[in-house]
Amino acid sequence: MVRPSPVKYSEREEMAANGNALVSLAANCGTGRNGLAKIHTEKKAEGICHDDSSPPVKAQTIDELHSLQKKKSAPTTPVNGIQGPFTALSEEERHKQQLQSISATLASLTRETGPNVVKGDPAKQSETPRISHVSHHHVTPTISVSDSSLKFTHILYNLSPAELFEQAIKYEKGSFITSSGALATLSGAKTGRSPKDKRVVRDQTTEDELWWGNGSPNIEMDEQTFLVNRERAVDYLNSLDKVFINDQFLNWDPENRIKVRIVSARAYHSLFMHNMCIRPTPEELENFGTPDFTIYNAGQFPCNRYTHYMTSSTSIDLNLDRREMVILGTQYAGEMKKGLFSVMHYLMPKRQLLSLHSGCNMGKDGDVALFFGLSGTGKTTLSTDHNRYLIGDDEHCWSDNGVSNIEGGCxxxxxDLSREKEPDIWNAIKFGTVLENVVFDEHTREVDYTDKSVTENTRAAYPIEYIPNAKIPCVAPHPKNVILLACDAFGVLPPVSKLSLPQTMYHFISGYTALVAGTEEGIKEPQATFSACFGAAFIMLHPTKYAAMLSAKMQKHGATGWLVNTGWSGGRYGSGSRIKLAYTQKIIDAIHSGSLLKANYKTTEVFGLEIPTEVEGVPSEILEPMNTWSDKKAFKETLLKLAGLFKKNFEVFLNHKIGKDNKLTEEIVAAGPIF
Ligand SMILES: Nc1ncnc2c1ncn2[C@@H]1O[C@H](COP(=O)(O)OP(=O)(O)O)[C@@H](O)[C@H]1O
Ligand SMILES: C=C(OP(=O)(O)O)C(=O)O
Ligand SMILES: [Ca+2]
Ligand SMILES: [Mn+2]
Structure with missing residues (x-):
């Protein structure tokens, strides 16, 4: 009698798992007592039964099978063997150092210890070594004095977009995949920045260096209060099951690159910053070391209103000396992006680099344009131009080598986004992109971009390479054109004017626009705003410092200034309408090509702006706003009203010198409206 060879327990399991283990009738193998042929499994040469319809699964258990689904990713390029401070270390040692650095980042300042940190998702078994809390001093505390030091904080370190998508969908209410594959999310009660809750530590250094007082965005706080809020944020973050850590870069100029670490509680925030900052390669991440700046985003948790200086439950706190930022009481992700921009507005001018709230693109022949403007005036829309290379949509530096983007995303x-009008932005809204506060069909998950139910300030954050003609690395030569965008709700500024250098400086310092609803809390309809350097909310030094640098650079590199009104035409907000994007794009095309420089010009009354009589593709009658107003008297009154607002706004700058040149200062003051 031929017996089936003994099958080991695990092999039986494997066969059961396969569900189709082959059994064969052994016709010639003797019979059982009832005469039926005995069933036995086929014999393999090695004596192991097998399923020859498909090779066996290389797992011993279901858990093991599932673990096979994922493999460890290998670095894309070999880690260089000789150079670098970390190369002598084993992988394990490097891991330990990384965890120590993160533990130090999350250290409580009062208990003087960092938390016990462990890498990986708490929902899974921890894959990597744990590290006990790191003491700030070189003595390790002998007894744990608080419950927090008994607990491990799980660190989700530089997760990929796919992992962050899963984290968001699994754990964050209000996260969904839209029909185009983007992650739709809600930013909570705040759907715009909170400039009144942004504070900067005033200490001996910043006292002298920063712009304080009337008109300044830097609302002061003291070091002690900062530490109270920092402790609150750190304690909150450490109390969670897991926190996200992003280690990334700012600035594509390699000589002036800044290393940033973002600690956050939401996958949404981690993915947003993954998209917006420059993404390190695996090797750059290996050698990341100590960050230059750290954000603690505890946005779900409010600040304590009994804390000195606090006027609401929201607080965004910047400490330049500690190189740290704390966010409490707002989940609007733009606070992180623009908070870091403020830091760059401090660090870069210290190195003689001009930081700019501008978009930037470059033509096929290397002609570079900057687009300055406040929120919603068209920096992103107009710099994303299918016929030109995109350098960046919002934040740049201008150094002696040219322009570099600060960010890695848009x-x-x-x-009201439409595929027809803005195809490149439309197509960028796909897997990996974060879509904030949009409304979509509950079944099809098609986004309705016209829906303002959550907010008017709906946003998409995507990596810059999602725009097909983005130039990587995002650096460009010196600009040829400097375009100042104003969305004029009064409808009296011309669609385009050519500016002299003093006029460029006058309008740059004034930073006029009609703030479009939503980006700042509480703004429900457009209203006239003056924001120095087209970004007063983010500048740290006095506006004249940036203006002097811009004027010197424009002069040195022969750049031409332009004022483009992307706002109202044919009447003010309410009666006229916003100038067609297609017309603005034709105007911008004519600036880029150089044809507008050669046009015929006439000078307007009051503002003394040079306006072209013709622009290809644009109806000539709209080039002079008065033509588009049926009520000429109302036009004149509105023009004078706006001129008065400009004049009043500029008064605070009359006693300030711009650069070392007295003559320039006088010329700039004289370049404003005359009436
Ligand atoms: N004539 C125009 N020029 C520029 N943008 C326009 C125009 N008309 C309407 N828009 C819309 O205005 C918005 C400009 O926003 P965006 O480019 O994101 O501004 P910024 O980047 O300066 O904050 C976009 O939604 C765009 O579609
Ligand atoms: C995100 C912002 O920038 P912008 O509207 O200029 O793109 C903002 O001002 O909050
Ligand atoms: Ca902006
Ligand atoms: Mn923008």
């Missing part, structure tokens, strides 16, 4: 407004 943050586009989505309200």
């Amino acid at each position: 943050y586009a407004k989505c309200i």
Whole structure:
């Protein structure tokens, strides 16, 4: 009698798992007592039964099978063997150092210890070594004095977009995949920045260096209060099951690159910053070391209103000396992006680099344009131009070597977005992109971009390479054109004017626009705003410092200034309408090509702006706003009203010198409206 060879327990399991283990009738193998042929499994040469319809699964258990689904990713390029401070270390040692650095980042300042940190998702078994809390001093505390030091904090370190998508969908209410594959999310009660809750530590250094007082965005706080809020944020973050850590870069100029670490509680925030900052290669991440700046985003948790200086439950706190930022009481992700921009507005001018709230693109022949403007005036829309290379949509530096983007992504407004008018932005809204506060069909998950139910300030954050003609690395030569965008709700500024250098400086310092609803809390309809350097909310030094640098650079590199009104035409907000995007794009095309420089010009009354009589593709009658107003008297009154607002706004700058040149200062003051 031929017996089936003994099958080991695990092999039986494997066969059961396969569900189709082959059994054969052994016709010639003797019979059982009832005469039926005995069933036995086929014999393999090695004596192991097998299923020859498919090779066996290389797992011993179901858990093991599932573990096979995922493999460890290998570095894309070999880690260099000789150079670098970390190369002598084993992988394990490097891991330990990384965890120590993160533990130090999350250290409580009062208990003087960092938390016990462990890498990986708490929902899974921890894959990597744990590290006990790191003491700030070189003595390790002998007894744990608080419950927090008994607990491990799980660190989700530089997760990929796919992992962050899963984290968001699994654990964050209000996260969904849209029909185009983007992650739709809600930013909570705040759907715009909170400039009144942004504070900067005033200490001996910043006292002298920063711009304080009337008009300044830097609302002061003291070091002690900062530490109270920092402790609150750190304690909150450490109390969670897991926190996200992003280690990334700012600035594509390699000589002036800044290392940033973002600690956050939401996958949404981690993915947003993954998209917006420059993404390190695996090797750059290996050698990341100590960050230059750290954000503690505890946005779900409020600040304590009994804390000195606090006027609401939201607080965004910047400490330049500690190189740290704390966010409490707002989940609007733009606070992180623009908070870091403020830091760059401090660090870069210290190195003689001009930081700019501008978009930037470059033509096929290397002609570079900057687009300055406040929120919603068209930086992102107009710099994303299918016929030109995109350098960046919002934040740049201008150094002696040219222009570099600070960021690694774009943050586009989505309200009324259409595939026809803005195809590149439309197509960028796909897997990997974060879509904030949009409304979609509950079944099809098609986004309705016209829906303002959550907010008017709906946004998409995507990596810059999602725009097909982005130039990587995001650096460009010196600009040829400096375009100042103003969305004029009064409808009296011309669609385009050519500016002299003093006029460029006058309008740059004034920073006029009609703030479009939504980006700042509480703004429900457009209203006239003056924001120095087209970004007063983010500048740290006095506006004249940036203006002097811009004027010197424009002069040195022969750049031409332009004022483009992307706002109202044919009447003010309410009676006229916003100038067609297609017309603005034709105007911008004519600036880039150089044809507008050669046009015929006439000078307007009051503002003394040089306006072209013709622009290809644009109806000539709209080039002079008065033509488009049926009520000429109302036009004149509105023009004078706006001129008065400009004049009043500029008064605070009259006693300030711009650069070392007295003559320039006088010329700039004289370049404003005359009436
Ligand atoms: N003539 C125009 N020029 C520029 N943008 C326009 C125009 N008309 C409408 N828009 C819309 O205005 C918004 C400009 O926003 P965006 O480019 O994101 O501004 P910024 O980047 O300066 O904050 C977009 O939603 C765009 O579609
Ligand atoms: C995100 C912002 O920038 P912008 O509207 O200029 O793109 C903002 O101002 O909050
Ligand atoms: Ca902006
Ligand atoms: Mn923008």
